[in-house]
Amino acid sequence: MVSQTWYLALAAFVFSCGLYAALTRRNAIAVLIGIELMLNAVNINLVTFWRYGSMAPMEQLSGQVFSLFVIAIAGAEAAVGLALIISVYRTRHTVNLDELDMLKG
Amino acid sequence: MSLPEMSALFPTLQEVIFVLFALLIAVTSLIAAMAPNLFHNALGLVATLFGIAGIYFMLEAEFVGVSQILVYIGAIATLITFAIMLTRGMMFGRTSAMNRQGLAGAIISGLFFVVLLGIVFQVPWPNVVADITDGEALIANLGALFVSTYLLPFELLALLLLVALTGALLLARDR
Amino acid sequence: MLQNYLFVLILSTVALIIPVAAIVLGHFLGPRRPDPIKTATYESGVETIGDTWVQFRAQYYLIGLIFLIFDVEVIFLFPIALAFERLSLLSTLAVVTFVLILLLGLLVEWRKGALEWE
């Protein structure tokens, strides 16, 4: 059996990759991809804690339920986020986050 | 060969498979985060999602694994690709793919990774493993939980999806 | 149960090896005489103008959007189907409401004209 620690370490790596993309990428879609990576890392953790955290994994299913909710909400988030990006692209002809500074004082 | 010896073969196989999946995820998530070409980012994301689905199957969360493939790869990744094509003018950009915080971002996420690793290896996790006897009953329990304990989130989710659909529709429509 | 997925993994390996082997074999068996005309983009003999950049209509995105919402909801229906026998009346009502909200989403799309494909 692979130890729980390794799953968590893997999730940490994926999360850091996502964080890097979200922090440094110019393109809004690339930032969104980073956010998806982070959500997935969280999901790995949730499922790992479900598997290794309880003596009755058949009944105590909160980890799985939450990861399913995260998947569903990530869907809603991606739908709205990408629609925003498309809408911004249509009016400003750019999806570069650096150039989208209308709100700057 | 005695029985314990034989069963000792199986865990090692599982570890090998885990390492393979972990390598796949590590490489492809780096591609997803760093490749300059946006479409390659999306493909890297898809491969990462596949690897993570494999991890779910290894953790015996089969329903989460299949939902991952269905929703993430089947729908979200496709949607991202569509959005990439719709905003294609930016794909072969004259500017670099990174913003000015490139170095700072790398340092921050690197530090973050180190801190996380430290926590992961320091904390004494419970690490109890109980056998899952009937996978089908587990999925049935999951379904029963949605409409009993998690009834409110379940219904709210339906509403959220409806609202997201309407909002995204208004935003993305050609006018 | 994990054994089932071991089989899936082994079958995946075989299923990856076969197309890769076929393509590699074809690559070495076939002739290789590339020339600029042959490797050019094939657009029915007409010279290619510009790059592959085509303006896509947002319609594709809208289809993907509706699909995403439905897909997410279907995922929640499947486990409920397995537990359907033992659901209470209230729970059944909740599932029916869930599906009705889904139907409402479809109606919204319909009214907004997102289902029209010109």
Place this chain on the structure above:
Amino acid sequence: MWGNNWNWSEALTQFQMRLGAPEGAARLVAYGLGAVVLVTIALTLVLFLIWVTRKVVSRIQDRLGPNRLGPYGLFQSVADALKLLTKEDITPRNADVISYNLAPVFDVFGVFLTLTVVAWAPGLIGADLNIGVPFLVALGAIGIMSALMAGWSSSNKYALLSGFRVVAQLLSYEIPMVLSMFLPVLLIGSMKLGTISASQSLYLFGFNLGLGWTVFIMPAAALIYFISALAEAEQTPFDLLEAESELIAGFHIEYSGMKFAMFFLAQFMNSFFLGAIAVMLFFGGYQGPFVDQLPILGAFYLLIKAMLVYLVTQWIKGTFPRLRVDQMMQFAWKVLVPLVLALVLWQMIVMKIFSSSWMQDVSILIGNLVVGGVVLNVISNYLRRQKVVTKRAFEPKSLIGVMEPVVSSGD
């Protein structure tokens, strides 16, 4: 030996262990053997299928079809495969090499994985996953990704456009397909294909007739599944992305040689397997008379039923007019999805209200007949509106005479 819980992989493992092999290795060998056998069967089947398709379609079109190589031209597809193997493998200059080469591999990969959950006979199923039905749907996602990859990486306008259209079509028809697959799952209460097949038995005086097919209870679900499967397999009347009589090709326009063959292979296998899934979900799977006594008959039943479904698709291919894009999309979203959702609601309510199983069945059947009637009505309305005219442009004066244009009288 063929008891209630007989399972091919256990049997193979036990057999090897009796010969003295350690358990882990024995299991690996058993699984490897199973995988190779399954894939071999699938590949042989495809070679046969291509021949069947060409023969059937040519008969419908009043031609002979392949008849040179081997008896009735049976070996034509082998020759074609060999020919494709020796064709030049052209990679377009501007292509994105990695995804260009990976796309055909993934396409075949996704279709091959369907074999995991095909229930050939009791206990003879690759791996009876607890998530069988959603697993099958999830494999469709791989096909979608490979279409996108192929379309994008070819760096060809037409390939890209076609890739997007394919994906839009696959996405649209996936929803009615999943929901119609959901209906038997709801009725039987299991997502395992093995269990679903096993539960479609019908016992009469202790003898299994094997005719308790779900299609008798839910014909409309089967119809909607069949229509969506046609679209998923890109078969006529939904093959407007390929339209082999009109356009050059779909998203695989830039592919040649073996890579093209892979797309071709995937498409054939996919259309056959979608038929096999229809058989497992609605037409009793391996069930049939005497299947309890001689389980291996199940594999023949399954193959014969799947072949019949496949022949129906070829019949449709030979006779139906092609749909337009807008008609196709609207048919999915405005007809199939609302109707199948109504079926889902109806079945849920009925299953909760009536406790006796035959009352449930009868009510579900009534709902299905109504919905099926609506679907067929829409289709027949469409066909009537098409006003298919089969008048010849040139009427020959005699059968061997010269063809001259008929003088039109201002018609």
